Amino acid sequence: MMLEEIIIRYLNDNGIIAYAEVPQAPPERFAVIERTSGGRVNMINNARIAVQSYAPSLYAAAQLNETVKDVMLALPVLDDIGSCRLSADYNFTDTTTKRYRYQAIFDINYY
Numbered sequence: 001m002m003l004e005e006i007i008i009r010y011l012n013d014n015g016i017i018a019y020a021e022v023p024q025a026p027p028e029r030f031a032v033i034e035r036t037s038g039g040r041v042n043m044i045n046n047a048r049i050a051v052q053s054y055a056p057s058l059y060a061a062a063q064l065n066e067t068v069k070d071v072m073l074a075l076p077v078l079d080d081i082g083s084c085r086l087s088a089d090y091n092f093t094d095t096t097t098k099r100y101r102y103q104a105i106f107d108i109n110y111y
Helices: 003-013 058-073
Strands: 030-041 044-055 081-091 100-110
Touching: 003 030, 003 044, 003 058, 003 100, 044 058, 058 081, 058 100
Parallel strands: none
Antiparallel strands: 030 044, 044 100, 081 100
């Protein structure tokens, strides 16, 4: 199973509606997962994952982002995940669609 699938399933299992892309009819609050880079060193995979938290207000997007960070930082409870570190998070409002969102970037080592 791909890392993105594992993360989407994990977030959904932990109460965060998550997708690989923005759906045509999205719910009010949801997250989108995107791999921005990755590699392998000594048979250990690594990836940089961006999680974008969408909500109807900037405050709600920030709240969802905080929940995403808490849940993602517990990701190593899964057998295939070695570590998960928060690299950055910030307001990432989509000026094209006028949708509020935050983005959190995680560095993940996995097997």
